[in-house]
Amino acid sequence: MTDLSSTLFDLVVVGGGINGAGIARDAAGRGLKVLLVEREDLAQHTSSASTKLIHGGLRYLENFEFSLVRKALAERETLLNAAPHITWPLRFVMPHDDAIRSRWLVRAGLFFYDHLARRDRLPASEMLDLSKHPAGSALQAQWQHAFEYSDAWVDDARLVVLNCVDAAERGATVLTRTACTRALRGEDGWQIGLRDDAGIETTLHARALINATGPWVASFLRDTGQRPRHRVRLVRGSHIVVPRLFAHDKAYLFQNPDRRIVFAIPYERDFTLIGTTETTHATEASAVHISAEETDYLCATASRFFREPVTPEQVRWSFSGLRPLLDDEHAALSRNTRDYLLELDGEDAPLLSVFGGKITTYRKLAEEAVGRIQNLLGHHAPDWTARAPLPGGDMADADFARFRNSLSQQHRSMPEALIDRLAHAYGTRCRHILGGAAGSAALGEEILPGLFEREVDYLIAHEWARTATDILWRRSKLGLHLQANATQLLDAWLEARALNPRS
Template sequence: MQTVDLLVIGGGINGAAIARDAAGRGLQVLLCEKDDLAAHTSSASTKLIHGGLRYLEHYEFGLVRKALQEREVLLDAAPHIMWPLRFVMPHDAAQRPAWLIRCGLFLYDHLARRRRLPASHGIHLERHPAGAPLQPRYQRGFEYSDGWVNDARLVVLNAMDAAERGADIRTRSACVAARRSGDGWICTLQDARGQHEVAARAVVNAAGPWVQQLLGGVIHAPAHKAIRLVKGSHIIVRRLFDHPYAYIFQNPDQRIIFAIPYEQDFTLIGTTDVDFHGDANQVAIDSDEVAYLCAMSNRYFSRQIGPADVVASYAGVRPLLDDAHGNASGVTRDYALELDSNGAPLLSVFGGKITTCRKLAEQVLDRMAPLLGCARPGWTASTPLPGGDLPGGSFDAFLAGLQQHKPWLPPALAARLARAYGSRVDSVLAGADSLAALGSEIQPGLYEAELRYLVDKEWAQSAEDILWRRSKLRLHLPAGADGAVDAWLAGYRQP
């Protein structure tokens, strides 16, 4: 029977970040995830590293401050998959008054120290590049800073760092039973090969939408906190604007939506906030949500869109800490950690958001490590994620260097690989000195060398893993791409 110090259940952003921190403190860690890494909530976000401007209206100053502090830390940790983004908020006089927005932005600028992000300011939309795609009635607005993140890759990079520090990462491996035994836990994991037991000195339940279900049906432990499942859906349409700014739109129902430049050729619009009572394994956008997002986009952009313009969509269930708020959009995005030390330690994570994942993990280990006899302090605040150790922290300089040293790489392919893998790109290229040396081109711009890397180093097992979570190539490839990739994977896995 395998024995570890810590079993982490859940391969979303919180579980992966916890496994990384724990492994770096010298603990023996096993992370199990019933599906792929980031298969659910953590790949269905709005892709933002942000403080949450709208949370100020709910007086969540502590959460916003914590998130703004972490925004800077994360932007430093992986500049290839995260970067600053300027947002434009057109002022709609029928919504929040201008003075209130100015006050909110002042707080947003000053609740935490900014080292790299410029401050907010008012703008005249008739003279600003972001004004051109908007309806003429929007004359004034505001501009402020936040950050963009490739959410699923953030999860994978945390898991990679954990594995490189000794953690055992098990995807497609569900925890189906857990019981205290003496001063530890005996947990049963089930994968394609069957069931096997693992002994752990402590367990962290980071199962996201399934945190309560795991407590009640697998671990058989009480929960003193609860989560509220809220569905957030997004649509992707052909590019609505050509500039690099993103938009935040105020709506009559007091919600906000974002319109973000996405994958060069597209615009990402979201999100909705709808209470969810179904199976968290089966989540999809519905026609009402599509209509809502189109209507909110059409309130601001001159170019009108409808359901027929949607080229892709996705939806996820957020496991929000239930604060009994009546409106789903007003439920807190903060988190709570519940430690059960009635016997072998068990810690459950309720809530959370991508921006605070590193801090959450650090707080988990600050509580759990002493119980396991580990005195090592937190270390992740100043350590880059795999691929993030770019010279001077400059992605542009790194890309220029890559193109200089690998002139045979087409510019678009070089840019995509640099963005996805950062300083690990040489491992992906595997010593190749020409396109031919990358192997067969399985789909346009997708070569065997990259596929081998994703399988061998990033736990990818299907076209869905590769074309949607590890990349967004599915948006750019022709019909049938999934079948071609799955066929290659079937051949590669054969002994």
């Protein structure tokens, strides 16, 4: 660990999920001296276990959360422009079941969804005749009508990493595999203890502290001697990934008789992602896993709509995460708000804690959080993130297709699948990996099919990757496409290269 004991930080952010990463980026860009500390890898928990959507939250309209939906819809456009390589428009097909929601109610909801916020890049909703539309071919014959509307897709884990990359390039210090072991408030700031994964400890000082620990927000407050004024409701959301169920590029939204919804989304070219469940979780566990009951629920929902049944035996991968919903005391999880609340404590040594939130509104949350903190620190810099691309997103007119085609022309000897993956993952920064390479042989050793030495070196040097799991399941989803022992093979390679000090 770098010796930081003599450094006075304006702001220490604890938590390397999407909210912490967004706050660190925003604050660094305003000229504050920032440290972000994460006890494990970036996006290791909640922020890599989402349904991968940037969306307004169509069903939140039923709870009359118009303000949240408007805010999320506006952010949808902002993120599409800021990161066209890891976000892209997606059309959703919602088969209509009049027994659950009447046609007029769905039409009214979609009208509001289309018009609550400015919509420049996404087409409006429409009715579909499934007997004539390609989306109907994968569904059972009983589903005759559907509504189609727009939202967007995001690579959630990469969104976190790119925010941290930008934060670091603007002067922030980012420490992963480093735990915050204590935080003591003094008259003029905070004394903060850190311990890295090698057991090395250090103490540093900060003028302000931000608690962006997600599911652990309340326990972190208690550890610092504070009494939380709000609570989070821990909800386990689980997803399954199965071989591709349909050939087109649209997603489905399925309405269940229990009034919950499940998405079926094209995923990683060869697969379909199905989720999510909502199950109350009692403990702040670091690792959570899908239950057999959740798998059965998702398979049964998909089978209710698709012509071909979906069974647990088809599941190639599953993932689960704890969503820390701001507890608004609604009995039904489906009616619990997905909005966030910022709890600010103290002025001389401020502590700001983040309760709730969703990935779509992370940038707005960060903007609000930093605005409140900087005022207490006597710092006054304007908002800036709404107009700034994320690393790799600086392509003309946010036109990914044009950028991708240009890249392919420049590297004609490269496999198209490799060019496509690198373009989506790194955007314009894939040139740091490709350089002037005429063919894939120039990228160094092919460690695993489609994974070359130069990319691994880049991930370690610039994106805090340390282990095979970091590389194959968070910085990418290559693990889905490789043999079962790929993680072990890559860890062995890293150990041999002395790139994985914890092997």
